[in-house]
Amino acid sequence: MSKSGVKMVNWSDCWLDNQLIVEAGTIDVSPALVVVSGGSGVGKTTLLRAISRQNPSLRPRLVFQEPTLLPWLTVTENLSIVCEDIESQTHWLSLFDLSEVGQLRPGQLSLGMQRRIAIVRGILARPRLLLLDEPSASLDPANVERLISNIRAAISEESVPTIIVTHSPRDFEALKPSYFELTGRPAVLSQSRT
Amino acid sequence: MPFSAATSLVALLVFWGLSSELFQTDVFPGPLVVFASLGREAISGELWVHLSATFGRVLAAFGLAWITGVFIGVILGRSDLLDRWFWPWVNIFLNMPALVVIVICYLGLGMTELAAVLAVVINKAPLIAVNVRDGVRQFESRYEEFARVYELSWAQKLRLVWIPQLEPFLFTALRTGLSLTWKIILVVELLGRSSGIGFQIHLYFQLFEVDMILAYALSFMMVMQLIEWVAVRPLERHVQKWRKDGQLV
Known part of the structure; x- marks a missing residue:
């Protein structure tokens, strides 16, 4: 359980x-x-x-099909809405192979990445x-595979x-x-x- | 100021000078004459007295109009019921001639500073309200749902969800509102104040000194252009930054 x-x-x-x-x-x-x-x-x-x-x-915590990351905030700022602990943010971003994107805005990321960040945000909201x-x-299949491996890790x-x-x-x-x-x-x- | 804008302004001055030379009439003095008059007024100190009077009124009137307009716009944008009831009111005020409002304010409150500022607020607030109302009505429901599901506080919603979505509309209200406000202020001053650019234009109209009329008008246009460069443009860049970031991919 x-x-x-x-x-x-x-x-x-x-x-x-x-x-x-x-x-x-x-x-x-x-x-x-x-x-x-x-x-x-x-x-x-x-x-x-x-x-x-x-x-x-x-x-x-519902993670929507459309990622609903706030486009005017960076990835880190988006995550900070639900969890201000930078260590946790870094840990989960790295677990989801997203270590490099913290300072980027959602519009600079692919849909697959945005979805995975939205899942991280959902998890960080405890x-x-x-x-x-x-x-x-x-x-695409490669992104689905990465998503599955991330969910498994989570x-x-x-x-x-x-x-x-x-x-x-x-x-x-x-x-x-x-x-x-x-x-x-x-x-x-x-x-x-x- | 970008190089192309500077070149364009110089070209306009040259065009103005050549046209003035061509027509050779008292009602169309060239830039050299106008700038000489402007310089004399600046040195005598007269220019600064009237410029600051107009500038103060623009700031007070626009600030109040903006606050009132944003308040009305947010309420009408969020409530269908209030929008149904009060939208026709806003529309009527939106289409009321500025001159009528100014005259009524002067008749009701006397030739006072309060009447002058209030006239502009009544004139401009509806325009700002319309802009903001449209912005609020275009709030994306997915961000509202995100805010609900993730239990964002009211302050978080305001700061993180509502204001960023409203920024382009607030910005348009700022830019159009500011440029229209100062034009109305001139009429207000012309009709009932004893200081300001509008008052000076009225004075020199009676004296038939076109170079002074143009000098005073030009002085405030330069102030407004300066505001555009030092405040409005940088603010615009700040507001649009994330949109540009989004286009990098």
């Missing part, structure tokens, strides 16, 4: 414009990494937002639950329960996660093999 001791994460029905998008449910996050797959528009991001809003006691929205989307170091939603679950096979699938309308979460 994860260091944070979190086992179950719940959410209630998710409505959007008077339409039920995702039915209420529970997910077991004790295996540390959970991958939720589903087709486009099924409600994966809605589910993550619901989990983020409805579990404030877990200090959930969450008890980390939520990653489509972290491998629009990345899990072994911090062991924060992490839920990843993705439309390409196979990207994360190497991490041996617990797989779930979001299907139907309204969408229902169920365990799956991959």
Whole structure:
């Protein structure tokens, strides 16, 4: 089980414009990494937002598909918003192979790098639950591989329960996660093999 | 000042001098005559009295207009309800002729410094409010969501998320507001003050001394140009720095 001791994460029905998008449910996050797959528009991001809003006691940190680093700040300044400890910043940047980019601004970095920095920012915020929205989307295979190796390092170091939603679950096979699938309308979460 | 700008200004002076020589009329004195008049006024000390009076009014009026405009713009930008109610008011003030506002302020408050400054504030604040309102309405929802998820404090949101997004709009409000403010101040001074560039222009209009009119107008244009070089441009570079950094890749 994860260091944070979190086992179950719940959410209630998710409505959007008077339409039920995702039915209420529970997910077991004790295996540390959970991958939720589903087709486009099924409600994966809605589910993550619901989990983020409805579990404030877990200090959930959602890492958005669009990295949302503040473009007017350098990487270090972006990280300092959530953690002013420079040593921790340096440690995590180096763990994610990003030691050289601290003084650059997000606009000077590739999408893959921005995503990884956004994950570092999420981890540095000391969450008890980390939520990653489509972290491998629009990345080339080399970048996906680097991302996976970074997430693996993060899990072994911090062991924060992490839920990843993705439309390409196979990207994360190497991490041996617990797989779930979001299907139907309204969408229902169920365990799956991959 | 960049070399090309200096050359361009010299070319303008040459063009002015040649045109003046060509027309040979009292109502269009050349640059040498105007600069000689300007020099005389500067040496006598008269220029500095009126220049500082106008400059003080510009600063006070623009400062107040900017604060009022930003306040109104932020409120209307953040609240749909207040925007629906008060946007027509802003629009009416935006289109109210400056002269009407000036005359009403003088009639209501007398020929006072307060009336002069207030007239400019009423004139300019709506323009600044419109700029800022547009900026606030273009705030990116993804940064708002980031601020919510990462539980940023109100002060952090203001400093890190809102002001940087608003900077280009604040900057446009600064630049356009400043240049329009001083032009209105001249009318305010012309109609009801006993000091300032506008007052001097009125005086020399009555004396039909065109070189003095141009000398005083030129003096303030030079001050505004100086502000552009020493304050506005450096501020613009600072505001746009991260955008340029983003283009390096």
